[in-house]
Amino acid sequence: MSKSSQRSPFGWSNRGGNVTVIEAPVARSYRRRATIAFWVTLGVVGLLAATVASHYLHPIVGALLGGVIGAALGAVVFALIVAWPVLRVFWHWLPEIVLGLAAVYGWNALMQSTPMWGSLLVVALVVGLPAAIGPVRRRVMAFIWCLVVRHRLRLCFAAFIATNRSGSLPLILPAKPTPAGERVWVWLRPGLSLRDLEQDGQVQKLAVACWANEVRVMRASRRYAALIRLDITRREPLAATIVSPLPDHVPTDMPANAPTSPGMPPVGLDLPDVPDQPVTAPTETPRPRKPRNPTTTETNPNGFDPSDYA
Template identity: 90%
Template sequence: MSKPSSRSPFGWSNRGGTVTVIEAPVARSYRRRAVIAFWVTLGVIGLLAATVASHYLHPVLGALLGGVIGALLGAVVFALIAAWPVLRVFWHWLPEIGLGLAGVYGWIAVMQSTPLWASLLIVALFVGLPAAIGPSRRRVMALIWCLVVRHRLRLCFAAFIATNRHGSLPLILPARPTPAGERVWVWLRPGLSLRDLEQDGQVQKLAVACWANEVRVMRASRRYAALIRVDITRREPLAGKVVSPLPDYVPTDVPVNAPTSPGMPPVGLDLPDVPDGPVIAPADTPRPRRPRNNPTTTASPNGFDPSDYA
């Protein structure tokens, strides 16, 4: 929620104030980019189209046709760039919008093809069975947490993580559940890096905002430094008890005098030769070194003298 401002093109009046969907600096920045992109597209595409059209038409008609084509494509580029902040909002809510449309159109299709009691029964089964079965209920809750975490991360980036000078937020990519929590991929914009998320306790703030126990941030690609991965830990999967089937394979009817493997070490060793007290090693006496030049040593016939290696 921003201060009242009559210059914001993306807001509505609420008791004399303005509640903006897109911040005014962000809207102005994207509008400036859209104008630049329009003129660049008009010049480049118009020139290329006029050159090609001049080979088939009169040069004046070719120039006019090229200008029209460049203006149309420039208008499309201008509209996409200027509307990108709003399109980004739709991107953030794309799963929810898709689920809502599927629910509405699915209900309409069921109502048109079945009577009312059958439609209510189908909806009750479609909703009640996943809620009653434990594995399916946990799977649905894990997917719901993925949707919640994407919005919590977006709020964190907007609230306390530094953005670039244009105010562009990172792009929150899809998320998937993990045995410990959720994993979200994020594409950082120019002006942000992985170090910005690791310093000043930002990771702990992310954990608090996502209602999690721990958050780890790391690179997700060796090629692109902008692609990072956020691992959110809510539970410890290794701390729970795991039922192992190995004890069921151990036989219980083994006789007492059953032969053992010869490779097993003997049990109950008695070593009377080993003294009970500590053994004191005798002091080592230095060996006398042989003199290097021994006159009594006779050289071998082939010229090899062993005293040279003594």
């Protein structure tokens, strides 16, 4: 029988009716790391705890107590490393989870403190006013695009951008809206550099995946090469027509013979009235040189005469 796997839209695989949240190679890699971290923590923490406890207790009791403390901390580290692939998913969706919990608990608190018509009125005001006011609506949509862009960039790094041998994806840091789009900070993992993103048309692929017009990648820190910044452009804010406020400051009752600035160009100048004659620079006559003093020539073999510089 052939082994076939079906992937769900969320990146999970379904083999034989069992839902696999973590891929087998990733799970084995993290278990190996967790085992190493457990023994390192047990040895270091246990030795330090046993050394400190031996000063207050019997050496044998102190060694046993240090081993227990080291094993407990090692087990905590082991559990965190093994569960990190699942915890990383919660970290990726942390803003959405917080907003969802706030909406659910906020609705329950609102329903318990106000009648039904009051709750519906508050929800209509909270949702309707931002949707009706243009600046508020655009601000809310800008923050929503920041959440969407973080997930799209994570999909790009997992799909077509090279990672290291263990498959660790870059850390997507917070994003903020800009007049042209969004700005996202990314911390690269070992095995990936800024040049990898700039070559082979990766920037264009990022723009396509983020539903944007253009993506610019640059360093965000002079000290750390792993910290980069992605500027995602969706619109051109400088291309819009802006009405200048300067004409509003010109008085309407200004007389026709009002004095103008000396730096203003002449009004009514007709270029054909200007004579078409080449302008030549005046020639300077050479300055006559002062004759040398024969006595100076005799005393100064080099011909230096102080009177020439008087």
